[in-house]
Amino acid sequence: MLILDGKIASRAVIDTLKTEVEQIKLTGKRTPHLAAILIGNNGASETYVASKVKHCDEIGFGSTLIRLADNISEAELIATITELNNNDAIDGILVQLPLPKHISEQNIIMAINPAKDVDGFHPVSVGKLVQGLPTFIPATPYGIMLMLEHFNITTKGKHAVVIGRSNIVGRPMSILLSSNQPYGNCTVTVCHSHTPNLNEICLQGDIIVAALGRAEFVKANMVKEGAVVIDVGITRVEDPTAKKGYRIKGDVAYNEVAPRTSAITPVPGGVGLMTIAGLMKNTLQAYKAIGK
Numbered sequence: 001m002l003i004l005d006g007k008i009a010s011r012a013v014i015d016t017l018k019t020e021v022e023q024i025k026l027t028g029k030r031t032p033h034l035a036a037i038l039i040g041n042n043g044a045s046e047t048y049v050a051s052k053v054k055h056c057d058e059i060g061f062g063s064t065l066i067r068l069a070d071n072i073s074e075a076e077l078i079a080t081i082t083e084l085n086n087n088d089a090i091d092g093i094l095v096q097l098p099l100p101k102h103i104s105e106q107n108i109i110m111a112i113n114p115a116k117d118v119d120g121f122h123p124v125s126v127g128k129l130v131q132g133l134p135t136f137i138p139a140t141p142y143g144i145m146l147m148l149e150h151f152n153i154t155t156k157g158k159h160a161v162v163i164g165r166s167n168i169v170g171r172p173m174s175i176l177l178s179s180n181q182p183y184g185n186c187t188v189t190v191c192h193s194h195t196p197n198l199n200e201i202c203l204q205g206d207i208i209v210a211a212l213g214r215a216e217f218v219k220a221n222m223v224k225e226g227a228v229v230i231d232v233g234i235t236r237v238e239d240p241t242a243k244k245g246y247r248i249k250g251d252v253a254y255n256e257v258a259p260r261t262s263a264i265t266p267v268p269g270g271v272g273l274m275t276i277a278g279l280m281k282n283t284l285q286a287y288k289a290i291g292k
């Protein structure tokens with residue numbers, strides 16, 4: 001059984017980006033720049049954004065973190081995004097989700113200039129993805145594809161079972177795995193909360209991508225011997241014995257599932273790190289398209 005170590009695969013991506021940015025700097029051009037907007041003080045969001053900023057620093061990207069109070073109006077948030085859209089020094093814009101309830105996620109995503117949509121959530125990006133055109137691929141599915149490629153996990157002709165159909169993970173993941181490209185060409189089954197016989201469907205999967213957000217949902221009796229299991233889930237489970245009072249759990253019961261698999265991602269240390277790698281690649285791509 002191969003552990004698909006996100007530290008190793010993401011390091012390879014980050015190091016390549018670092019080298020590219022060094023080359024850009026040598027030519028005297030401005031550096032790629034990512035702007036992140038963080039609203040309120042959700043602990044998990046704080047952690048994610050801090051990690052994104054840290055990786056920008058490491059690669060040599062510029063970064064701007066804009067913190068806004070959680071009572072900001074939708075119009076004010078859109079005005080901030082518009083400023084970033086019009087700022088030629090900014091290549092990528094991300095608005096950390098989730099948003100406060102009074103703000104429409106869809107309106108915010110639509111406000112971002114598609115040329116700077118490094119999260120790949122804008123309908124223009126999604127439309128291009130569906131048509132197989134070059135675009136910004138949402139960072140988590142992109143990171144998973146980079147991981148499959150890094151560890152040379154072949155996908156052609158395999159049956160992939162994706163649990164979850166969200167716009168940020170499950171849906172784009174299913175599109176990528178079914179697309180006609182080297183790490184695609186799977187036959188894909190997409191499962192969701194209304195799927196009957198989920199256990200039986202999972203048992204048919206040569207590749208299982210678990211992205212439902214239910215801690216340790218996928219058990220050993222749902223996984224075929226030799227399957228590849230990609231665990232996207234991140235759930236904080238209270239644990240008074242843990243230093244922080246909680247532990248991070250994936251969607252897969254790792255200890256019982258891992259021995260049945262041919263390859264599996266750990267949580268933490270798996271897909272989460274690849275998500276950052278995907279985002280960083282998108283930022284450089286945005287720079288190359290519009291940066292001078």
Ligand code: NAP
Pocket residue numbers: 140163164165166167168169170191192193194195198211212213214232233234235271272273275
């Ligand atoms: P989401 O928007 O809540 O979507 C969850 C999906 O799972 C939905 O499509 C839902 O079905 C389906 N689902 C829920 N319960 C189910 C069940 N019992 N059986 C089958 N399907 C079920 O979540 P998300 O944003 O995609 O995120 C999923 C998980 O990945 C979360 O734990 C999140 O924290 C994590 N995540 C991790 C990363 C990373 O970098 N590692 C990035 C993003 C998200 P319906 O459509 O029918 O409701």
